[in-house]
Amino acid sequence: MKILVCISNVPDTTTKITFTNDNTEFNTAGVQYIVNPYDEIALSRAIELTEGGKGTVTVINVGEAANDPTIRKALAIGADDAVRVNAAPRDAYFVAKQIAEYAKDKDFDIILTGRESIDYNGNQVAAMVGEFLDIPSVSIIKKLNIEGDTATIEREIEGGKEVLTVSGKFIASCAEGVAEPKIPNMRGIMSARTKPLAVVDAVAIEEVSKVTKYETPAPRGTVKLIPADQTEQLISLLHSEAKVI
């Protein structure tokens, strides 16, 4: 079984998000980067599925050389090899096209991503790669089991879940529940330094979208504190002032 896992290089979850250059660029000063947490879940499941010589896991990232430490982290967690498509990721369409171009003649059985990247919150790449490769895509999955040629997948729907099967090649975006994120051990960290990391050129594609500006949410007013023994006052404020109940 050959599995490809797409990983994103994202700001650590504790990052305070600010912008520069008249709010047109994300302020990268002092930002620590990590493997997108959902991609780590996807990677961890891929490793579980291939453990014991049952297959190989390749990770792919679209980005510049500054992403290499994040890619090495994925290798330390347990991927066998890595590919970086050498280009600044413009938007999900661009990233998905690059991944599809790389994957189209490599015969991967399964491609996994995280449910979304925690920076642009796209949740677009998996389904776009699926479309470019003309294979089924399943978004926001909670469980993934493989038996023979058939995968049984549980995906989230509003107020419940859906269980489905898919035979043959497919791509899925993974959410919590698919696997516990693996933590790299010392052997993994040591071996990550020598595992193959190939760098390939990007293909040119037309632009379909661009971010022109960022905004941060408007700050809220000062909190109105209500004494703990006057809960009826809170109910009355929510009813007549905030008008939400």
Place this chain on the structure above:
Amino acid sequence: MSVLVYVEQAEGKFKKSVFEAVSYAKAIADQQSTNLTAISIGNVAEGELKELGKYGASKVLNVSADQLKTFVNQAYASVIAAAAEKEGADIVVLSNSFSGKGLAPRIAVKLKAGLADGAVELPSNDDKFAVKKTAFSGKAFAITELTSANKVIALNPNAFGVKENATDASIEAFSADIKQSDLGTVIKDIVRATDKVSLPDAELVVSAGRGLKGPENWGMIEELAGLLGAATACSKPVSDADWRPHSEHVGQTGIAISPNLYIAIGISGAIQHLAGVSSSKVIVVINKDPEAPFFKVADYGIVGDAFEVVPKLIEALKAHKG
């Protein structure tokens, strides 16, 4: 040129988030001085389809092929894209629901369209077609210009609101060729908790954290949510400890929500949690620690022990409801 909106059905019915997407798509059609067509796939009765006219759809395409009775991501995307092409629709709108998130990117690729998902406002009414969407898990918004000729927008629930716009909708049967290779996924089972409000759609949410001390103490949270008609949610440590299911985890690595009211009980308000709930319209925080960071972003707060405050709140709510 026209606007096409995909109206997702669940068991033959449309939810509020669908009427919201129709209202939003109608407002875009008005901006563009064009008509709004809706497309429904699956088994929906004519009376329910007619409802879409109430929010501004002047035509409803009804796809009722047997193979499409239940959701098949790939085939649904093909049918919606085919409808967009046939109708000459250059703007496709969907709800940013779990299924919408799977469909929108495929439709975008088929139509070579830029995609704004998680949209929270109407596009700018100029040649830029810039859409404000959530980014950095609720910590910011990105103004995204869709530069392609075709455009796809997935609207966040609760972002625009339902707006009535009475139109008499004509209903037309629509069929598209379905490739066998588009039917690769097969649904085996659907489990829906019908007695509970679904979290992403919920207008009111009651959420609790580690301050509750253990899963056995969720009875009062469920009771409060039940009285309000609210969905229940939790913080990450709570779902990590398996006190509550992962589907209830809101925050940066869980789901982002934007209800009208978010009540946080025993949650300190770490930056990752705030990211997922900061676009809630009104936030109430109940926490015994007056220094909890959550109070800084709350509209109303009670400093007190959840085990004392919540039962009193339940009593007060019962009295209010009479």
